[in-house]
Amino acid sequence: MDHSTQVGIIQKLLEFNEQRTTDMAGQESEYFNPVTVYTDPERLSAELKQIWYRRPLSVGHVAEFPKAGDFKTVQVGKVPILVVRGKDDRIRAFVNVCRHRGTVLEERETGHANTFACPYHAWTYGADGALRHVPDDFGFPEVASDKGRFGLRELWSQVHAGFVYVQADGNAPERELVDWLDEVGKDLQDLGLAEYVALEPSTVRHPVNWKLPFDIFLENYHTKFTHRTTIYPVFLSNVGKFDSFGSHIRCVLPRREITELRHIDEAKWDLVEQSTLLYVVWPNTMIAVLPEHAAVWHVYPDGVDHSTMNFYALLARRLYEAEAEAEKWQKSLKVIQKVKREDAARFLSIQQGMNSGGNSALTFGRYEKAIAWFHQSIEEALADSEGDTPQEVPADAPTGTVAR
Numbered sequence: 001m002d003h004s005t006q007v008g009i010i011q012k013l014l015e016f017n018e019q020r021t022t023d024m025a026g027q028e029s030e031y032f033n034p035v036t037v038y039t040d041p042e043r044l045s046a047e048l049k050q051i052w053y054r055r056p057l058s059v060g061h062v063a064e065f066p067k068a069g070d071f072k073t074v075q076v077g078k079v080p081i082l083v084v085r086g087k088d089d090r091i092r093a094f095v096n097v098c099r100h101r102g103t104v105l106e107e108r109e110t111g112h113a114n115t116f117a118c119p120y121h122a123w124t125y126g127a128d129g130a131l132r133h134v135p136d137d138f139g140f141p142e143v144a145s146d147k148g149r150f151g152l153r154e155l156w157s158q159v160h161a162g163f164v165y166v167q168a169d170g171n172a173p174e175r176e177l178v179d180w181l182d183e184v185g186k187d188l189q190d191l192g193l194a195e196y197v198a199l200e201p202s203t204v205r206h207p208v209n210w211k212l213p214f215d216i217f218l219e220n221y222h223t224k225f226t227h228r229t230t231i232y233p234v235f236l237s238n239v240g241k242f243d244s245f246g247s248h249i250r251c252v253l254p255r256r257e258i259t260e261l262r263h264i265d266e267a268k269w270d271l272v273e274q275s276t277l278l279y280v281v282w283p284n285t286m287i288a289v290l291p292e293h294a295a296v297w298h299v300y301p302d303g304v305d306h307s308t309m310n311f312y313a314l315l316a317r318r319l320y321e322a323e324a325e326a327e328k329w330q331k332s333l334k335v336i337q338k339v340k341r342e343d344a345a346r347f348l349s350i351q352q353g354m355n356s357g358g359n360s361a362l363t364f365g366r367y368e369k370a371i372a373w374f375h376q377s378i379e380e381a382l383a384d385s386e387g388d389t390p391q392e393v394p395a396d397a398p399t400g401t402v403a404r
Helices: 003-019 041-052 141-145 177-190 212-217 256-263 317-321 323-355 366-385
Strands: 031-034 057-061 070-076 079-085 091-095 110-112 115-117 124-126 131-133 157-160 163-166 197-206 241-245 248-254 275-281 285-290 293-301 307-315 361-364
Touching (some): 003 241, 003 256, 057 293, 070 307, 091 157, 177 275, 248 366
Antiparallel strands (some): 079 091, 115 124, 248 275, 275 285, 293 307
């Protein structure tokens, strides 16, 4: 983010604080989101087919794959995915399915492996996806004579600003990734997160619809009440600047000390030092950027009322290597973990409330407009798909591929 943009945002935040208001939607009326958006299995099926299989998904960060053979696995709907760094230093993504009888190849969530052996019959593949070994291959003369045809099905993947993107349907995105990411991609590039170290990895399955964690993330109205003793003392109450770039969203939540900038030369203003930047890389990733560290969540639907959240923290290498700074950043990460638990308690409670049938819709206020944007992007994607003509799946398409 260039300095002039930072200054403009800070000026707006100072104005909001003086006027005791915040960034709000223009419409006076409240926004109502039907509960069925979170509870209808047919709705989830449409979301998977028209959004999750057809968009670039951020599935990790390069710091999770520091060495050749480092890998992680994710599940996008029906498609199991293996992401691995090869000996040529390139990070690739494959359908995590053996080409013999369709067994899931790698069952661990993360790890290191020079090769991947199927647990069923030990067909073995390299980190480049190539089929390396077939036990008793005399029973498979065609495979033995042309192993190149039987490598793992590779998916489109690309790295941008340190984050790894994959498209699960086996096709390349309709738009170039840099164009798809728009201003959010530029911000992430400027922040230098590609050089950060990854820490505190965890994967948790929650009994909630995949959209609820985003609803929690995209407003700071709740901070005073849900995070009263953790981060509320740090931030201005219910003040923020919200911007959308296509389907992606940036929220700027100012710290209380931002008001001191009124007495400082604008040339010295630094938005990251005086706020937390929250990014949604639509549809599945949330990134909270703080000074020299960040928190990242990748969310995946796992049924209409279950989702999987893959979390890790990113830390500037300078801090990671400076022993004198260790206590400071470790304390910050503990706060992040506590805030995670506080937010999880809220979205678990909301799912329970929706399942009760007590409400037919959820209400979004004018200063919760970023949530409305998030859901509007989903509605637009589903509406746009109605006129699409499905393409045939190629004969050699990956197992689990959905036609576009």
